[in-house]
Amino acid sequence: MPASYEVAVIGRGLIGSAAARHLAEAGHKVVVIGPDEPPDRRTSQGPFCSHPDEGRITRIAGRTRVWSELAARSIARYTDIANRSGIEFHSTCGLVSSSPKISEWLENSELAGGKARAVDTDWVAAETGISLTNGHPVLYEGAPAGYINPRRLVNAQTNLVEQAHGLVIRESASTLTEGLDGYQIDGDCGSLTAERVLVTTGAFGSELLNRPLDLRRMPRTTVTAEMSIDGDLPSLICVDPPDNRLEEIYWVPPVRYPDGRIALKIGGNLRGSEPVTQEALTQWFQSDGDPIEVEALKNSLLGLLPGVEIISWAQKPCVVTNTSTDHPYIGWVESGVAVALGGCGAAAKSSDELGRLAAELFNSENWNDSLPSSAFDPIFS
Ligand SMILES: Cc1cc2nc3c(=O)[nH]c(=O)nc-3n(C[C@H](O)[C@H](O)[C@H](O)COP(=O)(O)OP(=O)(O)OC[C@H]3O[C@@H](n4cnc5c(N)ncnc54)[C@H](O)[C@@H]3O)c2cc1C
Numbered sequence: 001m002p003a004s005y006e007v008a009v010i011g012r013g014l015i016g017s018a019a020a021r022h023l024a025e026a027g028h029k030v031v032v033i034g035p036d037e038p039p040d041r042r043t044s045q046g047p048f049c050s051h052p053d054e055g056r057i058t059r060i061a062g063r064t065r066v067w068s069e070l071a072a073r074s075i076a077r078y079t080d081i082a083n084r085s086g087i088e089f090h091s092t093c094g095l096v097s098s099s100p101k102i103s104e105w106l107e108n109s110e111l112a113g114g115k116a117r118a119v120d121t122d123w124v125a126a127e128t129g130i131s132l133t134n135g136h137p138v139l140y141e142g143a144p145a146g147y148i149n150p151r152r153l154v155n156a157q158t159n160l161v162e163q164a165h166g167l168v169i170r171e172s173a174s175t176l177t178e179g180l181d182g183y184q185i186d187g188d189c190g191s192l193t194a195e196r197v198l199v200t201t202g203a204f205g206s207e208l209l210n211r212p213l214d215l216r217r218m219p220r221t222t223v224t225a226e227m228s229i230d231g232d233l234p235s236l237i238c239v240d241p242p243d244n245r246l247e248e249i250y251w252v253p254p255v256r257y258p259d260g261r262i263a264l265k266i267g268g269n270l271r272g273s274e275p276v277t278q279e280a281l282t283q284w285f286q287s288d289g290d291p292i293e294v295e296a297l298k299n300s301l302l303g304l305l306p307g308v309e310i311i312s313w314a315q316k317p318c319v320v321t322n323t324s325t326d327h328p329y330i331g332w333v334e335s336g337v338a339v340a341l342g343g344c345g346a347a348a349k350s351s352d353e354l355g356r357l358a359a360e361l362f363n364s365e366n367w368n369d370s371l372p373s374s375a376f377d378p379i380f381s
Contacts, residue, residue: 005031007362008185008194010173010208013049014150014348015328015340016200017157018355023198024166026363031167032158033189034201037151041285047172047204048285050319051150053222055252055265056348057235059095059145060114061105063346066327066375068112070350075144077352084163085156092143093232093253096124099239102137109141116141128233131306134240147235147252150348157352176208176337183336196336198358202343203319206278210334214381215342216275216322221289223297224263226311227254233264242303243296247271251301261312266297276319289317320345329378330358338362339378 009020012034020032037052038044058075062068078090095116097105102118109116119140121132132138158168174187182195199208203217233253241249249268256262270293276284294315302308323329323342332338340358347354357369357376367373 003192005029005167005192005194007196007198008033008183008192009198009200010034010176010185011200011202011205012154012158012168012170013200013202014051014154014351015343015354015358016198017154017161018352019198019200019340019358020166021157021160021164022356022359023362024161024164026359028362030161031169031192031194032161033169033171033173033185035172036170044286046282046285047201048282050202050321050343051154051348052318053265054149054151054255054257055147056150057095057237057250057252058090058148058349059097059116059141059235060112061095061097061109061116061139061141063101063105063108064326065108065111066371067346067350068108068114069371070353072112072114074350074352078144078148081153081156081160081352085159087152087156087159089149089152089156090144091146093146094143094234095141095145095237096128096130096138096234097141097237098132098134098136098138099237100136102139106139114141129229129231130233130236130304132238132304133242134238136239140234145235148349149255153351173208178336196362197338198362199337199339200341200358202341203281203321209337209339212381213329213333213339213341214324214379217278217281218273218320218322219276219284219290220267220269220318220320221293221297222265222267222316222318223294223301224257224261224265224314225301226261226263228309228311229254229305236304238304241268241300243299245271245292245296246300249297249300261314263314264301266301268293268297268300270296281319284317284319287317289315324379325375325377327375328354330354330361330376331373331378332361333378
């Protein structure tokens with residue numbers, strides 16, 4: 001007889017580990033199923049995650065009111081998560097952002113209780129050494145904006161699931177089948193049953209759902225630059241960066257990577273990039289990414305930090321999972337199966353609140369939140 005749970009969370013990334021924590025701490029009998037990062041991405045068959053990194057920007061200023069509120073609520077809980085798990089994951093180096101939409105970001109920040117303020121390019125150059133020449137307005141958001149370590153946040157959430165007596169299975173699931181008393185889950189995770197299921201498998205796992213969701217898996221290449229630089233840099237988001245093959249770039253300031261390098265990570269969106277098909281996903285994660293994107297990111301970094309000395313470069317592929325609404329999908333997709341999917345390249349910082357909202361689906365029949373459920377409605381393709 002397979003082991004039985006009230007709720008199974010499939011996918012132990014940023015959102016799934018957070019949802020499992022909230023469910024376990026609310027007293028549900030929970031299992032969370034999901035592998036650790038593959039030890040060697042070049043030979044692994046997946047599934048892969050979108051958080052295999054040492055830095056993800058965190059900020060309250062966001063592109064919609066919903067994103068700003070999600071971030072503010074999550075950031076308010078970072079200290080509690082770190083204290084109770086014993087795992088630190090947050091650095092408060094601040095954020096500079098330059099975009100034509102800065103006035104909207106500032107408004108969204110203020111509504112969510114953030115402290116972002118308008119600054120000019122001279123201030124940015126004097127305070128940070130960053131040279132912004134795109135002509136767009138600029139904001140600065142001080143602490144608690146900065147970055148989080150996503151790997152450590154997943155570990156912290158997983159630790160708290162276990163503290164709350166949830167079961168953690170560090171393997172993947174390959175099938176989800178409806179039975180008489182709920183759902184049967186099978187795969188490397190073994191065989192188990194659950195009354196209800198939450199699917200949080202990021203870019204992967206579409207085979208677990210009966211109807212495909214409208215998700216666009218966008219291939220992204222990131223570059224890390226080991227550099228010598230005086231002083232501390234803030235996180236950065238810059239629309240229309242120096243290399244105009246990119247729509248936007250962001251960076252996380254220098255942090256230590258597992259290979260020992262202390263490096264700044266830069267990524268962005270290549271203009272006209274197309275989604276990667278489900279079939280090609282694994283091959284993409286095994287690759288070196290896109291050489292054109294790499295070149296454009298390097299040029300942008302050198303333009304934004306004039307005179308910087310780069311000691312070494314490295315590059316890596318990743319995937320951003322976009323929805324058709326520009327907000328994650330959180331809701332029921334069939335009787336007993338809910339999803340929390342589609343981070344839209346912005347969910348790491350807000351993953352704790354996204355996980356909490358998903359967990360709430362299992363606590364109450366009604367949506368009881370000031371954020372409208374319609375912002376998160378799953379859309380089928
Ligand atoms: C390059 C890059 C830079 C980013 N920068 C930022 C940033 O600066 N700030 C920010 O807030 N956000 C950022 N993001 C977005 C953020 O990382 C994602 O939104 C976030 O990781 C999404 O969380 P998730 O839980 O949906 O997916 P993931 O974190 O990918 O987790 C999904 C998990 O499900 C598992 N899984 C898949 N299939 C199965 C299966 N069949 N069985 C069991 N488990 C399965 C995977 O192994 C994975 O661990 C960035 C994303 C990328 C790719």
